[in-house]
Amino acid sequence: MSVIGTQAAAPPLASPRASRWATQRHRQLLLVACFLLPSLVVFVLYRIVPLGWNVVLSFEAWSPLKPARWIGLANYAEMWSYDDVFWTALTNTLIFIAASPIAIAAALGIALLVNSDLKGASVYRTIVFLSYPLMAVAVGIIWRWMYDERGGIINYALRSTGLVDRPIGFLQDFDWALPSVIFAEIWQVVGFYMIILLTGLQSIPQNLYEAARIDGAPAWARFFRITLPMLRPSLFLCIVVGILNSFSSFDLVYIMTNGGPGHATELLITHIYKSAFVQTRFDYAAALTVVQFALLLVLTIAANRAAGGNAGAVERD
Amino acid sequence: MARRARPLLALRHLTLVVIAFVMLVPFYWVVKTAITNENIYEYPPSLLPKQPHLFNFVDVWYLIPFPRYLLNSIVVSAIAVIGNVVFNAMAGYALTRKFPGRRAVLALFLSCMLIPFQATIIPAYLVTARMGLLNTYFGLAFPMLSTIVCIFVFKAAFEAVPKSLIDAARIDGLGEWRIIARVLLPLSKPAIATNVILSFIWSWNNFLWPLLITRDPQMQTLPLGLARFLSYMEDTTGALYAFAVMVLIPSVFVFLMAQKEFVRGLTSGATKG
Numbered sequence: 001m002s003v004i005g006t007q008a009a010a011p012p013l014a015s016p017r018a019s020r021w022a023t024q025r026h027r028q029l030l031l032v033a034c035f036l037l038p039s040l041v042v043f044v045l046y047r048i049v050p051l052g053w054n055v056v057l058s059f060e061a062w063s064p065l066k067p068a069r070w071i072g073l074a075n076y077a078e079m080w081s082y083d084d085v086f087w088t089a090l091t092n093t094l095i096f097i098a099a100s101p102i103a104i105a106a107a108l109g110i111a112l113l114v115n116s117d118l119k120g121a122s123v124y125r126t127i128v129f130l131s132y133p134l135m136a137v138a139v140g141i142i143w144r145w146m147y148d149e150r151g152g153i154i155n156y157a158l159r160s161t162g163l164v165d166r167p168i169g170f171l172q173d174f175d176w177a178l179p180s181v182i183f184a185e186i187w188q189v190v191g192f193y194m195i196i197l198l199t200g201l202q203s204i205p206q207n208l209y210e211a212a213r214i215d216g217a218p219a220w221a222r223f224f225r226i227t228l229p230m231l232r233p234s235l236f237l238c239i240v241v242g243i244l245n246s247f248s249s250f251d252l253v254y255i256m257t258n259g260g261p262g263h264a265t266e267l268l269i270t271h272i273y274k275s276a277f278v279q280t281r282f283d284y285a286a287a288l289t290v291v292q293f294a295l296l297l298v299l300t301i302a303a304n305r306a307a308g309g310n311a312g313a314v315e316r317d
Numbered sequence: 318m319a320r321r322a323r324p325l326l327a328l329r330h331l332t333l334v335v336i337a338f339v340m341l342v343p344f345y346w347v348v349k350t351a352i353t354n355e356n357i358y359e360y361p362p363s364l365l366p367k368q369p370h371l372f373n374f375v376d377v378w379y380l381i382p383f384p385r386y387l388l389n390s391i392v393v394s395a396i397a398v399i400g401n402v403v404f405n406a407m408a409g410y411a412l413t414r415k416f417p418g419r420r421a422v423l424a425l426f427l428s429c430m431l432i433p434f435q436a437t438i439i440p441a442y443l444v445t446a447r448m449g450l451l452n453t454y455f456g457l458a459f460p461m462l463s464t465i466v467c468i469f470v471f472k473a474a475f476e477a478v479p480k481s482l483i484d485a486a487r488i489d490g491l492g493e494w495r496i497i498a499r500v501l502l503p504l505s506k507p508a509i510a511t512n513v514i515l516s517f518i519w520s521w522n523n524f525l526w527p528l529l530i531t532r533d534p535q536m537q538t539l540p541l542g543l544a545r546f547l548s549y550m551e552d553t554t555g556a557l558y559a560f561a562v563m564v565l566i567p568s569v570f571v572f573l574m575a576q577k578e579f580v581r582g583l584t585s586g587a588t589k590g
């Protein structure tokens with residue numbers, strides 16, 4: 001809006017030609033502003049304002065029926081000293097993020113296997129990618145059923161091959177629950193990592209490999225000296241996606257275990273949801289959100305450093 | 318060289334077949350359960366469906382208000398898709414122009430990209446409540462009306478249109494709107510397709526936002542219906558799996574029909590940050 005304001009304040013131009021140019025310019029700016037407006041409204045209302053409001057809320061004692069009162073760091077102090085679930089959820093979230101490199105490594109393996117003139121490569125690619133665009137709620141239901149003690153095919157396979165005597169209650173067992181949920185999450189997202197890495201692989205100039213081959217570099221050296229360094233931006237992106245998934249896996253966790261058994265699969269995002277929308281403690285949940293968002297930023301910046309510092313660079317003009 | 322490569326090639330195929338098997342088993346298992354009439358807790362479970370039938374799919378329509386959920390999901394997705402195509406195209410076009418504050422707008426968009434929606438749920442809920450949009454279609458679709466990744470898809474498509482073509486149209490006396498409608502949009506069909514597909518899949522699958530703002534069962538969408546069904550019935554009936562299969566069909570179908578556009582959208586987001 002300020003764009004138009006500054007233009008209108010410009011002194012009137014003398015010559016008729018210049019003034020025609022000015023009105024035309026004026027109209028164009030108006031057009032640009034009008035075109036940007038709807039998207040800006042959406043992002044301001046649902047990204048910028050919430051981010052600020054969330055921070056303010058985290059320093060207040062507030063509930064929908066009471067006026068807000070500034071309480072400084074009390075919400076954070078409570079989290080630090082009294083909320084055991086917070087620490088469990090934080091640990092689980094970090095484990096969840098730490099597991100993403102496994103998925104990325106698997107995706108890199110698959111990407112290398114399907115990247116070439118392999119017959120049927122596109123079929124394999126489609127199959128691996130197929131689980132990504134699916135509704136996470138339905139995926140959660142499918143995996144609950146896969147892990148089921150009686151009807152699940154995993155227990156059936158383990159029992160009929162004699163690996164275990166009695167069925168494992170994957171989602172009811174305190175030790176198995178988190179790895180089981182993480183495996184389901186990897187199953188859904190591995191195709192996305194593969195696509196990102198494939199795009200990265202295809203942008204590596206082939207003559208690098210030819211030159212290395214002429215120099216007699218063996219396959220492993222070509223992989224570690226050319227492929228991996230050239231893939232850095234793609235790998236960085238995968239890691240960021242992995243970090244973000246600790247947020248967006250809410251659906252899957254909610255359906256598969258709802259944080260249980262006990263709090264064995266509680267993530268920060270499920271803890272935030274329960275605090276805000278089950279216990280109606282919006283203020284405290286806002287503080288939890290600030291912590292998770294800070295964690296996300298720190299990890300992303302660290303990953304960016306590790307990737308060489310400019311991986312986040314986007315279009316410059 | 319070729320002789321040495323043959324067993325290696327077989328090994329590659331073998332590995333990929335095993336991976337494909339792992340990826341496909343869950344699909345098979347849920348479809349098998351959905352079309353089987355037997356007691357689903359029977360042990361050992363049969364690997365093939367005995368007497369396959371579709372009763373479970375019919376059951377879904379009677380056990381829960383399936384048509385209502387379906388209608389809600391379709392309406393919300395339609396609003397989100399239309400919003401995305403129109404608003405993203407507008408914003409994408411605006412970003413191809415030079416104007417004061419362009420850098421600031423770009424910086425704003427890119428920083429919004431770093432804010433996951435889940436990190437804003439509490440104030441987003443409060444904002445929506447203040448606007449009186451809880452339990453409404455518009456409230457459900459509002460946060461999804463425009464997507465940054467898709468704005469950049471449009472921007473890239475518009476920038477790829479040759480400048481000379483636009484200049485020629487301008488010399489012919491076409492106004493700004495006509496240039497967009499007659500020249501730019503027809504040349505950006507892949508970008509439109511990408512927008513439609515991504516926004517449809519995102520909105521169709523969305524669970525957290527409807528969970529927060531729709532308490533009224535009449536306004537709930539399919540994912541919520543599925544979650545409710547699960548909490549009423551536990552995993553005890555084949556109808557649950559029939560329901561799951563039904564909600565998956567549209568996204569699988571859209572994905573298989575337009576895989577190329579889908580991938581292009583995601584990877585353009587990838588390269589553009």
